[in-house]
Amino acid sequence: MSDIAVTGLGLLTAAGADAGSTWQGVCSGVPTAALDPRLGDVPVPLSCRVPDFDVKALLGRDVWRMDRSAHLALAAAHEAVADAGLDPASWDGARVGVVVGVGTESKDTIVASVRKYIDHAYAAVSPLTVPRSMVNAPAAEIGIALGAYGPSMAVTTACASGATALGVARDLLLADRCDIVLAGGIEAPCHPVTSLSFSQMGALSTRLHDPAGASRPFDADRDGFVLAEGAGILVLERAKDARARRASPHAYFCGYGSSTDGYHYAAAHPEGTGIERAYRAALADAGLEPADIGHVNAHGTATPMNDRIEGVTLRRIFHGRPPAVTSTKGVTGHTLGAAGAVEAVLAVLTLRHQMIPPTANLDRLDPDIDLDVVAKVPRPCRVETVASNSFGFGGHNTVLVLRRA
Structure with missing residues (x-):
């Protein structure tokens, strides 16, 4: 199989609101888990949230119509495209695809609307309930914002979604369906309902006395994961196309x-x-x-x-x-x-x-x-x-x- 060049990176995690600061954060080994008052009185109010993320500065007036997952998606996509040295104003948008992995639909909008329904406040239910919460919203918003008019889709394979999306994107390039694909994964799951579900399952760490020490992969005393939000978007191109525009790949996606x-x-x-x-x-x-x-x-x-x-x-x-x-x-x-x-x-x-x-x-x-x-x-x-x-x-x-x- 031909190699696919990774020419752009965009990343937001609790360790940092861009790729550089996240890299420094993970290399420091300093955990980001903390007690999260926005989770209310759930049994496990722990989360890892993206810090210092000014969504209004990025999206301006459009911020109100999108949910958190779309905010994260757009921020990561903008960073990745800039890192790749690409200008959406000059690319052939019909040859640019978007593949975004998402584990679950957004809970913020759905739960808010369900509450209004239960209270019989039908007129208060937002007409954006479905567009904001649908799993393909992040992919759609990236296409709208950046003029990517090629194949666009959401991929959902639970916690493998982001990786699966990259594999699907690679297939699109190898099949010559696209020349560029913006691909990756998005999740904004830090909501009381999500926390409660995983808590009832026994999947979350209950180390409330030591939030920073709660996420302990491979440790003998591990007891579950910590809920986190984040986004990762990669710009993928065929290696020959990257060479033709004199791009400098970060790496090659070869398998x-x-x-x-x-x-x-x-x-x-x-x-x-x-x-x-x-x-x-x-x-x-x-x-x-x-x-x-x-x-x-x-x-x-x-x-x-x-x-x-x-x-x-x-x-x-x-x-x-x-x-x-x-x-x-x-x-x-x-x-x-x-x-x-x-x-x-x-x-x-x-x-x-x-x-x-x-x-x-x-x-x-x-x-x-x-x-x-x-x-x-x-x-x-x-x-x-x-x-x-x-x-x-x-x-x-x-x-x-x-x-x-």
């Missing part, structure tokens, strides 16, 4: 694999068979062997069972000698549908800076997870190829392979 466990609506397959299938497919797509991978950006949500399954499966895939592993969710929290794209951006930055960010809050590695997990401080490295893997409810597994430019 993509996906699979479904076909096992359970929420739990991962205990033997990680679907994860392994996705890895085999991604490596075959890239023309690589497991030994060619120099680093893994893991899913690593800090849930007890899933981290263990991921760790055991990685050891099997890499024949008992996995490369250095990290989970940046210790700093950023779990951005759900955005996670795969957020971590793809961080994997690209790992290649560019030759530095692996640490896994925050890893004080004592779970003895059942026999991996070389980078902890406490970033690790300088000589890495040519990185794998970034993401998994989601419903048994969705996605693996991306990225190569140094």
Whole structure:
């Protein structure tokens, strides 16, 4: 398969409102989880929210008609396009696509409208309830704002959505459906209803006495993830097209694999068979062997069972000698549908800076997870190829392979 060039990066997480500040934040290893008064009196009022994000400065008068997920999407898209050195005023918009992964619809607008319905305040229900909350709203708003008139779509594979969107975008480029695709993932899930649902499921960390220490991927004392918002958008082009316009790629997207466990609506397959299938497919797509991978950006949500399954499966895939592993969710929290794209951006930055960010809050590695997990401080490295893997409810597994430019 032909390589796809990554020519632009846009990123917003709780570690920073752009790619540069997020990179510094994850490399510092300083967690961002905190008690969130906006979550009200739910049992687990913890979240990781994007700091210092002036949406009005970016969107002006249009801010009122969009939900938080669209705000994040547009900010990341604008940053990515500028980083790629592209001018939407001069590109052929019909050849520019948009693929955005989203885990769930926006709760802010829907819950507000449902409350008005229950109170019989029918006339107060906003006519924008559906347009603001639909899962394709972020993709649509990017197309409207930037004049991208090619294929535009939302992809939803739960917490693998952002990574799956990048794979779909790569397929569009290889099939010559587009010349440029803005692709990634968005999620704005920090709402009481979302928190309550995951809390009832037992998926969230309940470390309320130590919010900063709540997200603990691969740690023996982990007890669940921390809800987080974020957005990651990458500008993708065929390598030959990037060369023709003298762009300087950050990295090359050279392999993509996906699979479904076909096992359970929420739990991962205990033997990680679907994860392994996705890895085999991604490596075959890239023309690589497991030994060619120099680093893994893991899913690593800090849930007890899933981290263990991921760790055991990685050891099997890499024949008992996995490369250095990290989970940046210790700093950023779990951005759900955005996670795969957020971590793809961080994997690209790992290649560019030759530095692996640490896994925050890893004080004592779970003895059942026999991996070389980078902890406490970033690790300088000589890495040519990185794998970034993401998994989601419903048994969705996605693996991306990225190569140094």
